[in-house]
Amino acid sequence: MSNLAVDLNDTAASVADGAEIDWEQIDRALSRESDRRLLRQLRVVAGIADVHRSVPDTELAEGAVPREPASGDAWRHALEQPESEAAGEPGPATWGPLQLLEKIGEGSFGEVYRARDIRLRRDVALKLWRVERGNAADRAKRMLHEARILARVRHQNVVTVYGAEEHDGRVGLWMELIRGETLANIMTTRGPYSAEEAALIGQDLCRALAAVHGASLLHRDLKAQNVMREEGGRLVLMDFGAGERQRVPRLGRAGRVTGTPLYLAPEVIEGESSTAQSDVYGLGVLLFHLVTGHFPVEASSYDELCEKHEKGERTSLIDLRQDLPQTFVSALERAIEPEPEQRYRSAGAFQKALATSLAVQEPSPAIQERPATAAVPPGFLHGWTTRQLALVVSLGVLLCLGIGVALMSLRRGGNQGMSADDTPLLAVRPLTAPTADDRYFAAGLTAEIATEVARATKAVTVMPVNTVERLPENIGAQELLQKLGAQYLVEGEAYEDDGGGFATIRLVRAGVGASSWRWPLQQPSGRVSKLQHDAVAHVLRVVEARRQAEAAQAPATTDDEAYRTYLLGRYHLLHYDYQQAVKLLEKATAHDPVYAPAWAALARAYFWRRAFPAGIDRAQMIERARDAAGRALQIDPNTGEAHGVLASIADQIDWNLHTARDSYVRALELNPADEATRLEFAVLLLALGRTDDARGVSATGRRLDPLSATFVVYDGLIDYYGRDYDAAIRAFERALLSDPEHRTAHLQLCAAYRAKSDLERSLRSCVDALNAKKASVPSERIRRFDVEWSTLQSEYGQTLAAAGRDAEASQILAELLHTRSLSSDAVRSYAIAYLYASLGKTDEAFRWLEEAVEERGVRFLAVDPHVDRLRSDGRFAGLLARVEADLQQAM
Numbered sequence: 001m002s003n004l005a006v007d008l009n010d011t012a013a014s015v016a017d018g019a020e021i022d023w024e025q026i027d028r029a030l031s032r033e034s035d036r037r038l039l040r041q042l043r044v045v046a047g048i049a050d051v052h053r054s055v056p057d058t059e060l061a062e063g064a065v066p067r068e069p070a071s072g073d074a075w076r077h078a079l080e081q082p083e084s085e086a087a088g089e090p091g092p093a094t095w096g097p098l099q100l101l102e103k104i105g106e107g108s109f110g111e112v113y114r115a116r117d118i119r120l121r122r123d124v125a126l127k128l129w130r131v132e133r134g135n136a137a138d139r140a141k142r143m144l145h146e147a148r149i150l151a152r153v154r155h156q157n158v159v160t161v162y163g164a165e166e167h168d169g170r171v172g173l174w175m176e177l178i179r180g181e182t183l184a185n186i187m188t189t190r191g192p193y194s195a196e197e198a199a200l201i202g203q204d205l206c207r208a209l210a211a212v213h214g215a216s217l218l219h220r221d222l223k224a225q226n227v228m229r230e231e232g233g234r235l236v237l238m239d240f241g242a243g244e245r246q247r248v249p250r251l252g253r254a255g256r257v258t259g260t261p262l263y264l265a266p267e268v269i270e271g272e273s274s275t276a277q278s279d280v281y282g283l284g285v286l287l288f289h290l291v292t293g294h295f296p297v298e299a300s301s302y303d304e305l306c307e308k309h310e311k312g313e314r315t316s317l318i319d320l321r322q323d324l325p326q327t328f329v330s331a332l333e334r335a336i337e338p339e340p341e342q343r344y345r346s347a348g349a350f351q352k353a354l355a356t357s358l359a360v361q362e363p364s365p366a367i368q369e370r371p372a373t374a375a376v377p378p379g380f381l382h383g384w385t386t387r388q389l390a391l392v393v394s395l396g397v398l399l400c401l402g403i404g405v406a407l408m409s410l411r412r413g414g415n416q417g418m419s420a421d422d423t424p425l426l427a428v429r430p431l432t433a434p435t436a437d438d439r440y441f442a443a444g445l446t447a448e449i450a451t452e453v454a455r456a457t458k459a460v461t462v463m464p465v466n467t468v469e470r471l472p473e474n475i476g477a478q479e480l481l482q483k484l485g486a487q488y489l490v491e492g493e494a495y496e497d498d499g500g501g502f503a504t505i506r507l508v509r510a511g512v513g514a515s516s517w518r519w520p521l522q523q524p525s526g527r528v529s530k531l532q533h534d535a536v537a538h539v540l541r542v543v544e545a546r547r548q549a550e551a552a553q554a555p556a557t558t559d560d561e562a563y564r565t566y567l568l569g570r571y572h573l574l575h576y577d578y579q580q581a582v583k584l585l586e587k588a589t590a591h592d593p594v595y596a597p598a599w600a601a602l603a604r605a606y607f608w609r610r611a612f613p614a615g616i617d618r619a620q621m622i623e624r625a626r627d628a629a630g631r632a633l634q635i636d637p638n639t640g641e642a643h644g645v646l647a648s649i650a651d652q653i654d655w656n657l658h659t660a661r662d663s664y665v666r667a668l669e670l671n672p673a674d675e676a677t678r679l680e681f682a683v684l685l686l687a688l689g690r691t692d693d694a695r696g697v698s699a700t701g702r703r704l705d706p707l708s709a710t711f712v713v714y715d716g717l718i719d720y721y722g723r724d725y726d727a728a729i730r731a732f733e734r735a736l737l738s739d740p741e742h743r744t745a746h747l748q749l750c751a752a753y754r755a756k757s758d759l760e761r762s763l764r765s766c767v768d769a770l771n772a773k774k775a776s777v778p779s780e781r782i783r784r785f786d787v788e789w790s791t792l793q794s795e796y797g798q799t800l801a802a803a804g805r806d807a808e809a810s811q812i813l814a815e816l817l818h819t820r821s822l823s824s825d826a827v828r829s830y831a832i833a834y835l836y837a838s839l840g841k842t843d844e845a846f847r848w849l850e851e852a853v854e855e856r857g858v859r860f861l862a863v864d865p866h867v868d869r870l871r872s873d874g875r876f877a878g879l880l881a882r883v884e885a886d887l888q889q890a891m
Helices: 003-017 023-029 033-054 072-080 136-151 183-190 195-214 276-292 302-311 326-335 347-357 384-392 394-400 436-456 465-469 477-484 530-543 560-574 578-591 596-609 618-635 640-653 657-670 675-687 691-704 710-721 725-738 743-755 759-776 780-784 787-802 806-822 829-838 842-854 865-870 874-890
Strands: 098-107 110-117 122-129 161-167 170-176 180-182 227-230 235-237 425-428 488-497 500-509 516-524
Touching: 098 122, 110 170, 180 183, 183 227, 183 276, 195 235, 195 276, 195 326, 195 347, 276 326, 276 347, 326 347, 425 436, 425 465, 425 477, 436 465, 436 488, 436 500, 436 530, 436 560, 465 477, 477 488, 477 500, 488 530, 500 530, 516 530, 560 578, 560 596, 578 596, 596 618, 596 640, 618 640, 640 657, 640 675, 657 675, 675 691, 675 710, 691 710, 710 725, 710 743, 725 743, 743 759, 743 787, 743 865, 759 787, 787 806, 787 829, 806 829, 829 842, 829 865, 842 865, 842 874, 865 874
Parallel strands: 425 488
Antiparallel strands: 098 110, 110 122, 122 170, 161 170, 180 227, 227 235, 488 500, 500 516
């Protein structure tokens, strides 16, 4: 086969599509003079095609003839000169908000520049369309169409578009600057890929394609030239110039064919509309090409291509590569079946087949079909549960926020995909510090290393850092790995002095006599943040089975002062000092305004600070949290902690449960070990009646953190609201065995025992919960305005009333009413309503319960045992109907 079919057919198709073409690079890749002559002819055709495209659609309709070039001599001149001489006038030094740094590409459409976004201090890729050869308005319309298509998709394997505008008479589109090579270029220099490499690439592209399809879009131009491998290893799906919204296929040959012909599905060539199945076909052809250097249907002309498709003439993959595993061959051949109904229904199904073909575990979360809308149950969760759970698990959570996606491990020799529960686990022991002053540095570096390993690798699942913190500090590495059921352990020490940052990182593999690795690391002042990059790079070289996963990215900041202040802010956030955390994280973002993790941490600090209203404006804290999270996502859309904060705000403040659900899913895709977010999501699922899904979310949390008492408490909550009080009590008591100071476990025991009329144990549990809170917050003045304290008091008062001690219960009620008069944020309406109900004061109970409904503070109203004595009252049905209507509207 000549290199015409391999290279110049693609080039000709790109000319037809108006795509960007690097003429000089193609010329260098060609070995025969005859092909070079053809290439020069194609350059002329590209110029003519460009003029053809500049004619407005109305001018080309109904058989209108395209305009001729203004000067035939101009095209001959372009043929005879290098493209750089024929490109027209040089670009301006600035364009709108961007400073142009260098030209990095050029084609018939215009130029591509590396540019600097001065406002956000980042480099971008800027496409500037030529407008002097056609209608500027038409060009702007086409460019904005591409921008809108790309802007709908947010995925790590899809190029991110930042903006599109018109300045100085030129229209432009700026996007993420990808430093790397296209798969086509890599193929030229290194030859075909192995089946294992192609399967890994295919799974990344399946995920990217699923994101595109999830936005109700199609790509329609999948090819090796449109996929780049970034220098760090990330695969990025690029040019969406042929993209369009999904639509129902139509019969016949109507419609213009877009996309490179050799990659197009037979039905698209015949004139039918593109579908998700035709994109799957294109991806299958791409993988076929990567492992063979050929195409399943090859032709030197479009007519010949159509004829071969009609006759069913195609080359089998196994005929070109007899060494490929049959499982891989079968998976790929199904993707390129001529009949659409014989192919995979979705990109997610293709991904699973590729994973299974090489016994490669699918990453979690796997691509799924959109679930059917769940039936909405007649109930809500009462508000303290979500908030209190988030506060209870905050110790240690802040070190693991952002840690890990449940990712895949490569295993040779297996014949089926591993289940998600078999993914090798990697534990991270907090790095030790030689002095007390270095504790924050070591703790913060631990979290950043864990986060980056989890983001970068596809070989292990990273466990929450606080899982290891629950074990004795002097426990040996092998004993620790055995207790956690983990396969790898990262540990070591870190400190900082005037000379820079220093760390010693050790990686231990489970098993007697198993291997271990040790790396001494250091970075001078001014480059301290690079320590985490170096540590992650060493770990990845060991845990990566074939070194095919993405390499570690550079740290999110290169500003030492911002990095140091950020780590210190994290340290205070970990230790409940939200006020100090806010100050430090505000300082970190001031040092580096484009430091996404610092903005995300600040968002969480603001949001958790709002739960302690003494001396602060609660509404202001919420809005600051919303703004900080938005800033983080503007800088880096894959900042999981920011998604988690926005999910909490949508859930608990805005009562936009649909948005909250989507944001929780995205946050946990990026940060599976974020316990606070996981528990809030589980609570939401339970409110929606999806009990099995809620238990599944909790079960994943228990696997990632097998020593956590909080997930056991959550399982007990499900039993409590299901009226299985014995099971609930067993769960709460199990939680207290591992964490005797777990206030939520004590509190729920109080409620569960009271529901069983075991009032002695109920009172004892309430007292234990109150004492645990006193130990945590010794100041009576601060406790008084702590919403958790008022909730605990209400539960205690309800048990006192049930025991006939009405005077003591009434005294607690009076204290709560007085505090509520001073700060409505310090005492929830439902806490007062439940206490009035326990005292038999039904009218007052309904008045406060109605206020709780207005505040959207009760979620389990239909099943909550706290309101059982009110259910027979006719007013209760009316309140329940209102919350059901609110829930329907919120979804």
